[in-house]
Amino acid sequence: MSVNNLLENWAQFRHFHPVDDKPHDPYKWAMSIDLDACTGCNACSVACYAENNLPVVGKEKYQHGQSMHWMRIERYWDEDGREFPDQGAQFLPMMCQQCEAAPCETVCPVAATNHTADGLNSQIYNRCIGSRYCSANCPFKVRYFNWYDYPTTDNVWPAEMTQQLNPDVTVRGKGVMEKCTFCVQRLSAAKVTAKNEGRIVKDGEVQTACQQSCPTGAISFGNLVDPESRVHKQWQTQQVELDKDKQDKDEEDSGLRGYRILEELRAYPSVMYLERVRESAV
């Protein structure tokens, strides 16, 4: 505990927003979700429950808006006043966007949420005192608070169901904020394996639970700074850059599908979505 430590490392502690003199190296985890492939089946959401020990809150608490789905599937309708939704609906999987300049990180009074060197927005459960300022500041409202003590609540994890819990992931008690972590437990395990072999994690070696489960393969996840990774290639071909609030390609109609949500807020999300396509000929 030293003032020295504070002064020396302050910049590093707070400044993982990508800048030229400190680029992400060797990892920057990012995701790309193809909305034309997403069918809205909710497999990713259930897989996330299984992998990350998410509690099922039950009907009453769900009604109060206290659900815990880190990955939620939103469903939008076209808003052109037609009698029927003749061009179908639109599904959007929304989870923590792991923003590079996350509005949640700056406002936590106890520094329970920070940015990691590999570009994740970290949530440190045992530091969190539950002020919920991070959630207040999140533009996407993808942070979920433990409003009750789910491990001790009836019927959340009755006997035998506790055996399903993933030992790699903390089971959170009450008063703690949580959110999608890009399955950091899997990332850590993969990094350790790679490190033991003296290399970095290869593309496809580690998958998030949602990505692994998605039947259409709509979710791409990987290392954005690895030029061989699928996610890097997707961001590149879509001409979406991480540290911009307005992409160059948006100046004219490029016909490229990639975009990020609420980009103008300069949170620099690490998740790129590919626009759904609708056939004009029918």
Added chain:
Amino acid sequence: MKDIREDIAWVKINQDVLKSLENPRKLYWIIIFCALAVFSVGVGCEVYQYRNGMGVANLNNPNVWGLYIATFIFWIGMSHSGTLLSAILHLMHADWRKPIYRFAEAMTTFSLMTAGLFVMVHIGRLWQFYYSLPYPNERGVWPNFQSPLLWDAMAIFTYLSSSVLFLFVGMIPDLAICRDNMKEGWRKKLYTLLSLGWEGTDRQWRNFRVTYLTIACFLIPLAVSVHSIVASDFGMSQQPGWHVTSFPPYFVAGALYSGCAAIITLFIILRYVFKFEEYMTLPILKKTVRLTFAIAMVWTYLNAVEFASVWYSHDGASKDVLIQKMTGPFAFAWWGMVFCGSVVPLVLAFKRFQTNIPVLLVVSLLLNLGMWLERWMIVAPTFSHGYYPWTWDHDQWPSMIQWGIVFGSFGWFTLLFMVFCKVFPSVSMYEVKEMVYHRSLHLKKSETAEQGAH
């Protein structure tokens, strides 16, 4: 017209004020009991919430903050009353503050103590609140200095300690009077202890004046900064309806406003209960009312500035929030705020009402209600109508637990204040004496130097 009669004998001042410290009548105990009951309800609710989790407050995603933060800001706001009267008006040599600043200063201190409670009540893991303090730990972890909530913690702590100091220091000469006029008992022991051996010598008075002035000068920027920092909890966020640069002055104006309104309320009550008509006179009341009116207009202006700037900005999200406040589920509270905060104070512009006690009592309560609603309207609508439409309007009403704790806080404040009124002089005797023209330098027969020619 003079603020108070100039021919009140010093002895009478002592007598009148010390009379308020006599054993209380039955009504006092009834009110204490009620306050205690309400406070216990609050405590019960908090215990329930502590054991079960914040969910019992009916908070949810996205409505993660509710009445706790709103009431917290309200109490911080109320705390500016004392600072305004004690410090600011002191620097302006507005002598009319002298009979009334003591209880205002007490109100400040107790408001801050109540506000501090809400910080605890509001966080999800109350038993680990000390993580927000920079205490030595083996992990070398500091709290996050970028966070406005942390600035809050620092600022309020500083403000509270300074206010307590200010209140205490300002009371020392009065405590000496109390000490000198009390029979043996716990009171005499208490006053003896607290008056720190004050004898009223020249030297002591000189030191006293300098100290008092210094703390006053120190307290004013502190008060402004505290509420500005509380405002920056919102101003520093990019949420629509919050990201407004005029929030710091707006909050400070609102704080002064609710503080003044509370002063009027307590003025009327104390004046009646302790029969302080000689000291808490109508001219002083009138001046307070006019000050309140002025601040009300300033607040109204800043409010209008906020709306106007939202209106002419291109910030669609903020506009949506404003329209939502005006027309959505919260409309009743928003318009209530406008009515109580901007329309009701117009009554105070009329001379007829400026000294009409019943009207003023009602008006002052309404003004404070308006200010409480204002805090709620700043906190809640942004959550239920933020940037992300999928999460809009999701069951945003507080549960009985939240109301229980909010009312409990009023019970707590009342309890503290009532105890204060019976243990400490709620009118500053030595300052009133300064206001009174001292006709006779002779001491009356019954008075001796020991008894109190202070």
Added chain:
Amino acid sequence: MIDSGFDRRDFLKVLGWSGAAVALSGCGNTSIEDGRETVVSYSEPADYVIPGIGVYYNSTCAQCDAGCNINGRVREGRVLKLEGNPDSTINRGKICGLGQAGVQHHYNPDRLREPLLRKGDQGETISWEKAYGLIAEKLKGVDGEEMAFLTGGMSGHLKVLLGNYLASFGCKNHFVYEAVSPAVVRAANKKSYGMAMPRFSINKAKVVLSFGADFLGSWISPVHFSQQYAQFRKGVDGQRGVLIQVESKMTLTGANADRWLAIRPGTEGVLALGIINALGTATGEIAAAVKDYDRARVSAETGIAPGQIDKVAALLKLRSPSLVLAGSAAEGYAHGSQNAAAINLLNHVLGNMGKTVEVSETIPFPQMAPSLGNTAALKSLNDGLSAGKYKVLFSYAANPVFTAPGALKFKEGMAKAGFKVAFAHYLDETAMQADLVLPLDSALEDWGTQVPEYLATCAQINVQQPLMEKLHANTRGMGDILLALLKQRRADEYKGYEDYYAYLRDALLKNKSALGGGKIDDDTFWNETLTKGIIKLEGPVGSLATKVGAAGLKLPVSDDGDDQYPLHLIPSVTASLRDGRHANQPWLQESPDPLTTIVWDSWVEIHPKKAAELHIVEGDIIEIASRTGTIKAQAYLFPGIHPDAVSVPLGRGHDAMGRYAKGFGVNPFQIMDAVFDKETGELAMHETRVKITKTGQRVIVVKDEGAAGGKQMGKKIAVRLSTDDVDLSEEV
């Protein structure tokens, strides 16, 4: 993966864990001191258990009958999570939400643990010996005609054993019943294509025209079709596939369509013929059949605009090959077979045969081929039960008391059976009516083989192996039970088998060469089989009909409706709940319905226009009355439904089956009329007519969407691009 040469069962006996322990550490309020956390010693773990390192086993998902292959992560002797098996040709490493919930089927706190014998209203625990004894006693002197065995769809060795058991009585009363099944489609396919289930190559089509086939959600093999769909969207020859969905109530697949056409219930066949007419390429019999189905007539009957019919026809003509699928159009109506016939005609006319409708293989072991469940079987069983025909009734993997249409009065019929035995995982509605309930091993604890109905690429037998030791000591695998029962009848034949595992192993080893293991020794073959989890085979290839006639194709004139019961009830099949057997898996209850985002409850979808007519707002409790009965559900205004229909989801409304199922929602099966497809005898799912009335009550609908509903309020959240504006050429 695991090498040969070890004893797998020893491995599984390492269960070094118990109670609510290890995972509950961290920032919770539990501690070792208060006894809510335990520390487990691994001072002597088994050879291949490294605490903290997971091991993965392959098995087969049993949550639906698609037969996806799964991979279970097992740590310290307990299965944690299921993933798809990357080597599976059906699901290629992917798994749906229903599959993920398989662990909740296994760990469910309401699983049956002991055999139960009815005593009045209660179930008394008895031993397995007593139970078997009782069955033997009840079967004494019972003729094959007098016993009935009801199951769900079955395949593999379990089917063989059951067949042998029933044969030992000379019993032919094996009723294979599935409430949700594409039975009409199968029959129509047989007629039109020559094969009940050809291969539908969605990924080779440029246009998919689906008449209510929810292939992304709950139709036949959704994970497999979803993967094909992804390829379909990426495009054949660089041209993105176009999906057109025609149905009266929007399914998940419909929500993903480029064009969703709300069609008057029952008139899908008319539209199909109308499209053939618009195509103008049909000849001979077919041309004659569609002669009268011109645009005007078709548009008037179906409600689809004439211009739209033209557009669809034009697209189908331009982009070939296409693929036309019949789903709810077939299963929904009394003329469903005719609908399906008309729809299947399209594939012939468009020249899709052999291109996107392809031959599929069958497995070379017909005795293991799936017995496909259907609803006509239920009717037969019900007829027999009502007539008091059966002295003994067995029930396995079926819950007809819940899923039978109310008009059949199945519960009353079942009560007439003399002795009722249910083999079940939970006390579901049917088990509650039984006299003897025998608890089963979960799908993750049991051995087996399974042959999926829909074979994705090649013929295959899926292997099911336990992913951990039994949770409850006294449950048994169905195979073990059948073997025990068989030993009662044919002791000599089966006495050599200690248990089902031994039987399976022996059966597979006997056919080692046919299964691809000719050159390796028994143990290696067995272990490799278990390791892979899939036995890929070459089987006889069916043959597709090259042409089809249209003689006798007669579509009924669309009815104007019934004044008393004006609306069609469409009971919808959701991907997670299906026919309700998974309603006790909380992840599925809490997983929002993709279209309405409602959780934990039932609802009735009403078109906003209809709702406005009747002054219904969201949350109003509506009474839905059919001739058979009434149910009440909360109203949800949903634009994706035809105004002449209302839709209530299937799967909820249990009054048994545990804490997560009981009391949530209502069961539309209860009010379904007994209307059957004329040709196949299958239950016509959408033929129940209802009337709706407000009850005056209103509730808050528990759903995930907020007050903005599905609106983006002018923000760029979920965006779509027209194919005119998009440039897909550079995409990865």
